[in-house]
Amino acid sequence: MHVTVIKRVKPLPFGNVLIPSLSIVIGVLxxxxxxxxxxxxxxxxxxxxIGEGFxxxxxxxxxxxxxxxxxALIISFKGAVWNIGAEGQIAMGMLAAxxxxxxxxxxxxxxxxxxxxxxxxxxxxxxxGLIAGILKAYLAIDEVASTLIMNYIAxxxxxxxxxxxxxxxxxxxxxxxxxxxxxxxFSTLPIRGITVTYEExxxxxITLVFAYILLYKTALGVRIRILGSNPEAxxxxxxxxxxxxxxxxxxSGAISGMVGAAQLAGYLHRISYxxxxxxxxxxxxxxxxxxxxxxxxxxxxxxxxIIGSLNQAGRLLQIAGxxxxxxxxxxxxxxLVTFTVLRVFSEYKIKIIRG
Amino acid sequence: MINDNVILRVKxxxxxxxxxxALDNVDFELRRxxxxxxxxxxxxxxxxxxxxxxxxxxxxxxxxxxxxxxxxITSPIDALRHGLALVSQxxxxxxxxxxxxxxxLGLSKLSLMTPIRKVYGKLRELSxxxxxxxDPNIEVWKLSYTQKQLVEILKALLLGAKVLMIDEATxxxxxxxxxRFYEFMRRFTLDGGSVxxxxxxxxxxxxxSDRITVLRLGKVAGTVRPNEVSIDDVRVMMFGxxxxxxxxxxxxxxFTRPKDKVVLEVRDLWVLGDHGTYAVRGVDFRVCKGExxxxxxxxxxxxxxxxxxxxxxxxxxxxxxxxxxxxVTNKDVVKIRExxxxxIPDSPLKHGVAPDGSIEDNxxxxxxxxxxxxxxxxxxxLAEKLISEYDIMTPSTKTPIKLLSGGNIMKVLVxxxxxxxxxxxxxxxxxxxxxEATAMKVRRVIRRKAREEGIAILLISEDLDEVLQLSDxxxxxxxxxxxxxxxxxxxxxxxxxxxxxxx
Numbered sequence: 001m002h003v004t005v006i007k008r009v010k011p012l013p014f015g016n017v018l019i020p021s022l023s024i025v026i027g028v029l030x031x032x033x034x035x036x037x038x039x040x041x042x043x044x045x046x047x048x049x050i051g052e053g054f055x056x057x058x059x060x061x062x063x064x065x066x067x068x069x070x071x072a073l074i075i076s077f078k079g080a081v082w083n084i085g086a087e088g089q090i091a092m093g094m095l096a097a098x099x100x101x102x103x104x105x106x107x108x109x110x111x112x113x114x115x116x117x118x119x120x121x122x123x124x125x126x127x128x129g130l131i132a133g134i135l136k137a138y139l140a141i142d143e144v145a146s147t148l149i150m151n152y153i154a155x156x157x158x159x160x161x162x163x164x165x166x167x168x169x170x171x172x173x174x175x176x177x178x179x180x181x182x183x184x185x186f187s188t189l190p191i192r193g194i195t196v197t198y199e200e201x202x203x204x205x206i207t208l209v210f211a212y213i214l215l216y217k218t219a220l221g222v223r224i225r226i227l228g229s230n231p232e233a234x235x236x237x238x239x240x241x242x243x244x245x246x247x248x249x250x251x252s253g254a255i256s257g258m259v260g261a262a263q264l265a266g267y268l269h270r271i272s273y274x275x276x277x278x279x280x281x282x283x284x285x286x287x288x289x290x291x292x293x294x295x296x297x298x299x300x301x302x303x304x305x306i307i308g309s310l311n312q313a314g315r316l317l318q319i320a321g322x323x324x325x326x327x328x329x330x331x332x333x334x335x336l337v338t339f340t341v342l343r344v345f346s347e348y349k350i351k352i353i354r355g
Numbered sequence: 356m357i358n359d360n361v362i363l364r365v366k367x368x369x370x371x372x373x374x375x376x377a378l379d380n381v382d383f384e385l386r387r388x389x390x391x392x393x394x395x396x397x398x399x400x401x402x403x404x405x406x407x408x409x410x411x412x413x414x415x416x417x418x419x420x421x422x423x424x425x426x427x428i429t430s431p432i433d434a435l436r437h438g439l440a441l442v443s444q445x446x447x448x449x450x451x452x453x454x455x456x457x458x459x460l461g462l463s464k465l466s467l468m469t470p471i472r473k474v475y476g477k478l479r480e481l482s483x484x485x486x487x488x489x490d491p492n493i494e495v496w497k498l499s500y501t502q503k504q505l506v507e508i509l510k511a512l513l514l515g516a517k518v519l520m521i522d523e524a525t526x527x528x529x530x531x532x533x534x535r536f537y538e539f540m541r542r543f544t545l546d547g548g549s550v551x552x553x554x555x556x557x558x559x560x561x562x563x564s565d566r567i568t569v570l571r572l573g574k575v576a577g578t579v580r581p582n583e584v585s586i587d588d589v590r591v592m593m594f595g596x597x598x599x600x601x602x603x604x605x606x607x608x609x610f611t612r613p614k615d616k617v618v619l620e621v622r623d624l625w626v627l628g629d630h631g632t633y634a635v636r637g638v639d640f641r642v643c644k645g646e647x648x649x650x651x652x653x654x655x656x657x658x659x660x661x662x663x664x665x666x667x668x669x670x671x672x673x674x675x676x677x678x679x680x681x682x683v684t685n686k687d688v689v690k691i692r693e694x695x696x697x698x699i700p701d702s703p704l705k706h707g708v709a710p711d712g713s714i715e716d717n718x719x720x721x722x723x724x725x726x727x728x729x730x731x732x733x734x735x736x737l738a739e740k741l742i743s744e745y746d747i748m749t750p751s752t753k754t755p756i757k758l759l760s761g762g763n764i765m766k767v768l769v770x771x772x773x774x775x776x777x778x779x780x781x782x783x784x785x786x787x788x789x790x791e792a793t794a795m796k797v798r799r800v801i802r803r804k805a806r807e808e809g810i811a812i813l814l815i816s817e818d819l820d821e822v823l824q825l826s827d828x829x830x831x832x833x834x835x836x837x838x839x840x841x842x843x844x845x846x847x848x849x850x851x852x853x854x855x856x857x858x
Contacts, residue, residue, distance in 0.1 A: 219725035222712075226720050229711035236668065236706045237721050238692025351429060 015346035020292040020299070023342055024306055027335030034330065041322060049320070053313025057193040061267065062282070062308030063301070064196055064204050065259055069286035070293060070300040071211045072255035076129075078215065078295050079248050080228040081136070085147025086256040087283030088154035089128045091275060093121035093260025095158050098271055101180035101264070102166070113184040114199065117261045125257010126250045128154065133246035143249065151283070155276050162273045175273035186266040197266040207255060211297055214251070224248055256283065281328075285311060288332050292339060310335075361423070362387045362549050363408070363439070363518055368417030370403055372758060374750025377403040379573040381417070385518065390540055390550045392564030392581075394557065396593055396790035397762025398748040399570040401553045405520045409441040410434045438517030440510075446503035450496035454478075454489055454506050458513055474513070481509055497629040499655040499701070508536075512543075519543070520551045523761070523788055537563050555762070555790040557589050569593055594792055616644040617680070618779050618811035619665070624674035626657070626664040634660035636835035637674070642779070642811040647801065649826030650815045650837075653855055657835035658815045659701045662783050665813070666698050667691045678779060692722065697776025699769055699785045707768040710757035714738045714749065714767055717756060723775055741770040745793060762788050773800050780804065780812045786821060798825055819855075823848065831855055 028050065035041040053059060069086050076083040097117035100106055107113040128150060135141040168178035186197035215221040223244055226234050235241050263279065264271065272278045289307050293299035314328035344350075363385040370378040378400045385391050395401045406412045408419065410428040419426055421437045428434050434441070448457045459474055478491050489498070489505060498506065511519055519540075540550050540563065554560050560567055561581045569576040569592040576592040619642040628634030634657040642648045652658055663669035665676050667688040676684045678694055692698075700706040708717050718741075719725045719734045738752040745766045749759055756764050765788045772780065785801065786794035802825060804810045815832075816822050822829055823846060830840045831854040838854050 213728075217728055217731075219719065219722070219727060219729050222716050222719045222725065222729065226709040226712050226716060230705070230709040232706050233709050234720060235688060236666070236698065236700055238689050239720065239722055240687075240689045 016294045019342045023339035027338045030334040049316045050313045054309040059309045059312040061195045063305045066304035067301045068207045070289035072252045073290035076252035079224040082144045083252045088151035089125040089253040089256035090260040091154035092124040092128045093257030094264045096120035096124040097261035097264045101184045107181045107184045110183045121257045121261035122254040126254030129249040129253020133249035137242035137245045158275045177271045179270050364420040366418045369415045388544045389565045392560035392567040393553045395570035398760045400573040440516030441520045442507045448495045455491035518549045522553045617641045620677040622675040625672045626660045645809045647812040649822035650830045651822045652832035695777030697772040697780040699782045703768045713753045715752050745770045783815045
């Protein structure tokens with residue numbers, strides 16, 4: 001008896017649905033097993049929290065932000081450009097929005113103030129992507145490394161500002177900025193317990209429409225898709241591949257940057273030190289969303305909801321005193337490992353031959 | 356049933372791909388010591404059949420017998436264990452490794468701990484026997500397409516194959532090496548080996564095969580002996596109704612060189628090859644509006660580097676390239692394409708098309724077709740036009756082209772480039788892997804483009820017949836130099852062949 005592995009001519013039917021779903025289910029089961037063995041948490045208790053995560057209204061905030069971020073990452077991943085830097089781009093966006101809100105007169109006008117916060121966040125987030133794009137296009141520096149490193153540069157720039165020049169006057173000993181003026185707070189939906197704002201819902205819709213048009217209706221979209229499979233052919237066809245790489249990292253960074261503005265104006269309302277513990281690492285979680293959606297735009301909201309719910313379940317476990325923020329990482333880890341293993345089955349057929 | 360003389364038998368083999376039946380109940384028999392030609396137009400199922408025999412595809416139904424015993428082949432390792440080796444149309448080598456390393460890689464699958472020195476010895480022995488010069492220490496990416504195929508053949512032989520399946524691999528071998536290769540094949544069969552020679556070149560198949568099986572649209576059209584049939588009989592078997600399209604008449608308008616209408620001018624061009632030595636050594640030529648300049652030469656004499664350099668894909672060290680009088684030397688390929696230049700590159704799968712994309716994607720990726728918002732209706736109409744004009748066999752314009760046969764992928768590339776060339780076309784082996792009917796069609800279109808639309812055409816081809824058939828002037832390229840440019844009316848085939856091989 002021996003086992004052979006054959007590459008599939010056609011990918012597994014329904015693999016794009018089956019594999020992410022199975023990964024999530026098996027990943028969560030694995031997480032529950034780990035928690036049971038290591039910490040003696042009973043599976044019943046565990047799954048109660050998971051269930052609560054799915055029906056918790058607070059999940060909707062993660063759902064919206066993860067959908068926007070997942071979309072931003074898909075635009076870059078489709079071109080086989082691995083933007084790991086959403087975290088840094090969010091931080092830069094937050095910095096931009098905070099600057100507008102705290103240090104300019106624009107915040108006196110609610111509409112103009114909010115628009116300028118978003119626009120400057122788009123620009124700074126985009127710039128963070130642009131730098132990585134230029135490094136990749138002209139110096140062949142791998143974007144995985146550069147975007148990852150730039151996350152920390154962004155954190156520390158923000159931390160420096162919050163500890164020094166931007167430190168607030170009324171902080172009761174905390175190291176943080178003042179609250180941004182109420183005029184530029186996003187307006188929360190009028191439902192008890194919900195933390196989602198009108199502005200964020202609008203941004204979500206705009207992002208999805210923009211991404212759909214970009215990927216499926218424009219020449220840029222076709223080239224992004226082909227960049228992911230055969231950049232050589234694209235070059236020979238007369239496409240400026242360097243410019244294309246820079247453009248798509250900039251777009252991806254800009255959308256992520258916008259999430260920073262939303263996080264500040266919609267939820268945090270101030271920046272606290274150290275920044276990396278006050279953002280819920282959405283930029284990294286979004287990588288999981290992009291992968292599990294198999295780079296299919298339509299799947300992003302669904303996956304974002306599931307991952308958002310698990311994120312929330314992790315938070316509930318934390319509040320219940322069962323574990324720290326590491327809970328969420330445990331989910332992310334077990335799901336991603338399962339996904340990586342299962343993906344083999346969508347590309348390869350495994351046969352056991354007797355005799 | 357058990358015939359001692361039959362080494363390989365296939366019964367009722369069927370294979371479906373989405374939207375296409377590639378093989379429909381195919382029976383096939385290969386005898387010991389036989390060279391068996393497998394003929395058919397693009398998409399007839401030749402490649403599918405050998406890919407099944409080599410374990411790359413699994414059949415939907417049907418039986419395979421080797422030496423009278425029924426076998427299941429689910430991977431190339433299985434196939435090699437049964438002595439079946441495939442020399443593929445698209446060389447399956449690892450580009451970053453050297454020739455010797457690639458060969459060792461193949462070997463270690465079968466027997467561990469083969470001393471490297473032994474491989475070198477065997478390699479040298481085989482190379483001499485075949486008359487092929489390949490440096491075992493050279494990285495594979497530096498080899499030309501043809502050289503890669505030679506390495507594939509060496510690999511199969513080193514693996515001790517009993518049955519060699521050669522998929523279009525000899526089509527473009529230079530004449531001399533081809534002859535020597537046929538002699539080798541004959542010797543191989545005398546030693547008890549068998550060869551399946553997959554080709555769409557009827558004449559070649561008739562010359563060297565003991566028997567020929569013709570496939571048409573996935574079915575066996577018949578098995579014949581070469582001495583029993585004429586070329587035309589085989590054509591009818593291959594093309595059926597379409598046989599009328601195979602006419603070697605490609606138009607006869609006489610070319611008169613217009614004054615001051617030079618489109619492409621190359622002056623004293625020097626280009627480095629991948630080895631760091633000059634691959635193009637001071638080349639001069641001009642192509643006028645409406646003219647077809649053919650460059651004949653054996654693979655690896657600098658033709659590819661010349662084409663890449665004109666297209667801005669490889670740096671020129673010295674000299675000039677002018678298009679319409681503008682200096683485009685070392686300009687970016689983006690700029691050169693903008694001038695209305697079509698380009699059919701070497702290694703089409705790597706440099707020509709995106710295999711994961713559909714025909715529509717492969718058209719829309721070109722900047723001259725789509726900018727900003729894509730008009731998909733326009734792209735689809737163009738795709739459909741190319742499909743019907745060139746008989747591209749595909750279930751739809753949205754099917755990823757990697758699912759099409761090699762010949763059909765080539766058709767996508769060639770038809771696309773022909774349709775976008777507005778001023779100049781640089782065609783490198785434009786009819787490689789195309790069946791006779793399509794190849795003739797492509798040649799007629801090239802001729803029409805030159806004559807009716809006034810497009811200047813630089814035709815670089817390792818197929819001398821093609822060069823002679825199409826060109827208004829024939830240039831011969833040898834070790835990086837253009838040794839001679841001869842107007843069509845003064846061309847003598849034998850002289851050209853001599854110039855091609857002269858040292």
